[in-house]
Amino acid sequence: MSDQARPVRVRFAPSPTGFLHVGGARTALFNWLFARNQGGAFILRIEDTDLMRSTEESTGRILSSLRWLGLDWDEGPGVGGDFEPYFQTQRLPFYRAAMEQLLGRGHAYYCYCTQEELQARRKAALAQRRAPGYDRRCRYLTNDERMALAEEDRTPAVRFAMPPEGHTVVHDLIRGDVRFANDQLDDLVIMKADGTPTYNFAVVVDDMLMKISHVIRGDEHLANTPRQIRIYEALEYPLPEFAHVSMILGEDGSKLSKRHGATSLAEYWESGYLPEAMFNFLALLGWAYDDKTEIMTREEIIQRFRLDKVNPSPAVFSRQKLDWMNGVYIRGLDQDDLAMRLLPHLLQADLKADEGMTRRLVPLVQERIKVLRDAVELVDFFFTDKLHYQAEGLIGKKMDAADSLQALRRVVDVLEGVPSFDEEALERPLRELTEQLGLKAGQLFGIIRVAITGKQVAPPLFGTLSILGRERTLARLRKAEAALLKLVNDDRV
């Protein structure tokens, strides 16, 4: 069914009723990748016909998340295009025209049933174990009956007249042919009584008018596709290609929701995931290049992406794997780049960092953070002189307080006399001291670590000392000395 070389035009069409969900982001990404791979156009259209739930703020959030991920659109909000407008609420005349066309050709009809009646009948049908679909009673109304209903002041909706028999086959690029019996398709409302179109109608009209060649969207729309196909045909317009990508699930296999943790792209952005890592990770959710390649640049992914290689089964969003991948990308960043990305996170955590200081910290954290925000607790001790730790933590492994105190005093002596606080200048004498004291490196360095950072787990020692500087280091060591002395004395009492 491939049309003879229609230019590739795909679209992502979110409804602005919240933020951009990772599932939506993946759908957008696949559309974008396909467009870029094919040299086609990626169009963004805002489906805001749900007046009650749509907000402008939400539109803004979605756009900024897309930009963050690096998915630029060729047509749509902010950039315009040949098929404006790109907001459905501004396209009402188009839907009305299409509706008139269908009405005129007998492919659609007015339905005077009220929502209450519909609901009651659906309930009754379900109770009797009958199919709950619309019973088509308005479809075969005589003119007189129609007039009578109209007099009652009922504002009609418009329904699409489905062919009552036969079947409709959806040719799906990911799933193959999917066959639906037409008698399963009921006469869906295409235009609500308030004059706004329903989703299934608006998408068809928009995709048609915007000359969309490939409809790549979530799996949940597959069952709607035969209805849409019938509308295309009634409108006498060639079908686009369809590709339905599977859903993204939470760790427990159920539909991804808030209780699974972060679901919006913005949350990942805020906690310090790199857009390039998220891009790579999302691309691999339901698609793979081969049996081993995972880390790929944006360009490599564009070049390698194939729609027919997309996996039809749902995928669980694995935070752990994302974390790993983000770590890989962080480690791959050059130091200045990482510093610039880190700085806002440090500032946000109220650490009084500046560019220069952040640059110096980078080598200390680059290998040990998975998300940018992790750096905060790794380096916070540089930004305060009030350390909170238990004095017991100053006692070295397999040592007692008195031994530790003695060792600490020797450390102070050594560091007072050391000519420079460069890493290299520090390491030699401290290692020699361990030997003199008959201690293992871990014992002595552990004591120093706690004394200057207040933590058992911290970045490498010499780099830390060097950045902290002689004065602050010695001050912290002396405080630790005092704390240990107190411990020793308390023991004696």
Place this chain on the structure above:
RNA sequence: GGCGCAUUCGUCUAGUGGCCUAGGACACUGCCCUCUCAAGGCAGAGGCAGGGGUUCGACUCCCCUAUGCGCUACCA
């Protein structure tokens, strides 16, 4: 209820009838490296949902069952 989609290690996946004694990655376990934590190296454990066919031969094709999910709205 009806219709539809899906089902390979815990997770993401490779696999399109013999290359599979099923490959890679995350996570996990052990060892190595090591000033803690990481990072890194090596090794290990772990899977074709179940049952029938088709075939000389099925992870791969067909059917059934099970399970999960979606649609069945004047939501999108």
